[in-house]
Amino acid sequence: MDGRTLGLIGGVLVLLGVATMVVRVLRRRSDSGINPAILETFGLRVRAWWILFATLAAAVLWDKVATVILFGLISFWALREFITLTPTRPGDHRTLFWVFFLCAPLQFVLVGMDGPSMNTYGLYSILIPVYAFLFIPARIAFAGDPKRFLERTAKIQSGLLICVYCLSYAPALLTLRPADDDAPFNNAGLLLFFVVIVQLSDVLQYAWAQIPSRHVIVPTISPGRTWEGLLGGTASVALVGAVLWWATPFPFWLAAGMSIIIALMGAAGGLTMSAIKRDRGVKDYGTLVEGHGGVLDRVDSICFAAPVFFHFTRWLILTGAIGGAS
Amino acid sequence: METTITINVLALIARVLSGASVRWVDCQPDTCQRVYFANHTSHLDAIVLWSTLPQDVRAKTRPVAAKEYWTAGPIRRYLSTKVSNAILIDRQEIKVHQSPVDLIIREIGQESSLIMFPEGGRSSGIEIGEFKSGLYYLCKKRPDLELIPVHIDNMNRILPRGQVLPVPLLSCITFGPPIWLETGEPKNDFLRRARQAVVQLKEA
Numbered sequence: 001m002d003g004r005t006l007g008l009i010g011g012v013l014v015l016l017g018v019a020t021m022v023v024r025v026l027r028r029r030s031d032s033g034i035n036p037a038i039l040e041t042f043g044l045r046v047r048a049w050w051i052l053f054a055t056l057a058a059a060v061l062w063d064k065v066a067t068v069i070l071f072g073l074i075s076f077w078a079l080r081e082f083i084t085l086t087p088t089r090p091g092d093h094r095t096l097f098w099v100f101f102l103c104a105p106l107q108f109v110l111v112g113m114d115g116p117s118m119n120t121y122g123l124y125s126i127l128i129p130v131y132a133f134l135f136i137p138a139r140i141a142f143a144g145d146p147k148r149f150l151e152r153t154a155k156i157q158s159g160l161l162i163c164v165y166c167l168s169y170a171p172a173l174l175t176l177r178p179a180d181d182d183a184p185f186n187n188a189g190l191l192l193f194f195v196v197i198v199q200l201s202d203v204l205q206y207a208w209a210q211i212p213s214r215h216v217i218v219p220t221i222s223p224g225r226t227w228e229g230l231l232g233g234t235a236s237v238a239l240v241g242a243v244l245w246w247a248t249p250f251p252f253w254l255a256a257g258m259s260i261i262i263a264l265m266g267a268a269g270g271l272t273m274s275a276i277k278r279d280r281g282v283k284d285y286g287t288l289v290e291g292h293g294g295v296l297d298r299v300d301s302i303c304f305a306a307p308v309f310f311h312f313t314r315w316l317i318l319t320g321a322i323g324g325a326s
Numbered sequence: 327m328e329t330t331i332t333i334n335v336l337a338l339i340a341r342v343l344s345g346a347s348v349r350w351v352d353c354q355p356d357t358c359q360r361v362y363f364a365n366h367t368s369h370l371d372a373i374v375l376w377s378t379l380p381q382d383v384r385a386k387t388r389p390v391a392a393k394e395y396w397t398a399g400p401i402r403r404y405l406s407t408k409v410s411n412a413i414l415i416d417r418q419e420i421k422v423h424q425s426p427v428d429l430i431i432r433e434i435g436q437e438s439s440l441i442m443f444p445e446g447g448r449s450s451g452i453e454i455g456e457f458k459s460g461l462y463y464l465c466k467k468r469p470d471l472e473l474i475p476v477h478i479d480n481m482n483r484i485l486p487r488g489q490v491l492p493v494p495l496l497s498c499i500t501f502g503p504p505i506w507l508e509t510g511e512p513k514n515d516f517l518r519r520a521r522q523a524v525v526q527l528k529e530a
Contacts, residue, residue, distance in 0.1 A: 076494075080345055080494055080495055080496050081496065083493075083495055084345075084480060084483075084495045084496040088483070090486045090487075093483075093486055093489050093493060094489075094491075096493040097491045097492075097493050100493055100494055
């Protein structure tokens with residue numbers, strides 16, 4: 001295992017430890033002047049991150065298949081939450097069965113099978129956008145219920161694309177290979193860097209949005225997201241990304257650029273999911289599960305950032321900008 | 327009956343597959359003799375409701391189920407007789423000599439609790455149907471039984487009518503505060519009140 005990967009994991013664990021301590025201390029001091037509701041949300045988030053990073057680090061350190069399985073399970077749960085909150089009709093039942101038990105697992109099996117001896121990228125990158133995309137409307141039509149046909153089709157397609165296809169690009173980062181097979185390429189570091197930056201950009205945008213002068217981006221959809229938050233969060237995440245360049249295959253300026261892309265895509269993901277939630281009249285995807293946020297609330301930014309980050313990195317490899325035998 | 331470990335494992339599987347989250351609203355789990363009555367939208371209802379009860383309560387609770395469905399095939403027979411110890415009602419040969427209410431009262435004795443679906447058949451899942459009178463006659467003979475309204479949400483999408491394969495969505499099971507049959511309460515008033523108790527949980 002690469003020493004830099006261990007360094008990154010260690011750094012994240014230290015950061016989480018500090019965050020946990022800060023929450024503990026602030027909770028005990030009632031005179032800290034911080035809104036207790038914000039503190040409560042932050043505390044829950046820190047707990048969620050502990051679970052996410054501990055399992056992710058263990059899976060990444062173990063091997064690629066474990067990581068793919070971990071993301072497969074997260075994706076399965078996210079899809080459950082998505083479809084549960086999007087009304088479908090009884091005629092969609094059989095379609096949903098194939099979506100859950102064939103399309104979703106197959107996508108992750110293909111990602112997991114990709115390796116030096118077998119290249120499945122050509123199939124897993126189109127499995128859902130082409131085959132599942134065409135299968136879903138055809139199977140629903142076959143069931144014979146024309147009511148709100150296009151709407152139902154689009155809901156199931158979106159769920160599958162966002163929760164399964166897009167999310168599967170995160171573990172797919174482990175399958176990227178440099179043009180020169182012998183060149184060192186730190187895949188584990190790339191994946192951890194990505195997850196750290198996505199989650200940090202979430203929290204930094206939230207933190208920057210707390211400063212007094214507030215210009216809300218879209219009040220009708222997400223009253224908490226401000227331009228200050230987006231710009232401040234993106235700028236600070238670019239700094240963090242540049243500082244963490246040593247864990248990635250990028251030079252520091254590319255690490256900063258990639259962090260900006262991740263932050264913007266993450267914000268887009270959060271905003272899109274907020275729009276869906278607002279339409280359905282719920283605050284969190286987890287409302288049905290427990291009192292606090294669901295799995296999809298935690299991974300929405302990953303879903304949007306992962307495919308873009310993957311393809312940008314892949315493109316950089318193809319152009320020879322990174323991963324060459326330097 | 328199966329061993330406790332097997333039953334616990336099967337109950338866990340049922341809970342994971344149905345993604346059931348459980349809420350107790352103004353009500354606590356208890357091993358006293360109770361009747362859990364719920365809306366009925368899926369064949370999974372009885373098994374999932376039963377699996378969401380705490381282990382000690384579950385061991386004393388028996389679903390009331392239709393004989394012709396729950397004895398068809400080895401899996402259903404295994405689940406109804408060996409695992410959940412269901413009271414099976416023969417819907418074809420009802421009433422004349424063997425009243426189902428008498429059978430239920432005999433089976434539960436002074437110990438077991440019941441899971442019932444007073445709508446009779448499964449409803450569409452959107453509207454809760456009118457309650458059949460069985461619940462009333464049961465309470466008339468055993469007015470001491472605590473009646474717990476239960477609302478089952480989304481199970482009709484996990485396994486709708488006429489489907490064999492389930493889709494693993496998430497469901498929610500809500501237990502409400504107990505009601506009793508008041509002395510001298512007319513049948514229709516009681517059934518309406520019981521139904522209303524379930525409907526209220528839908529919004530709770």
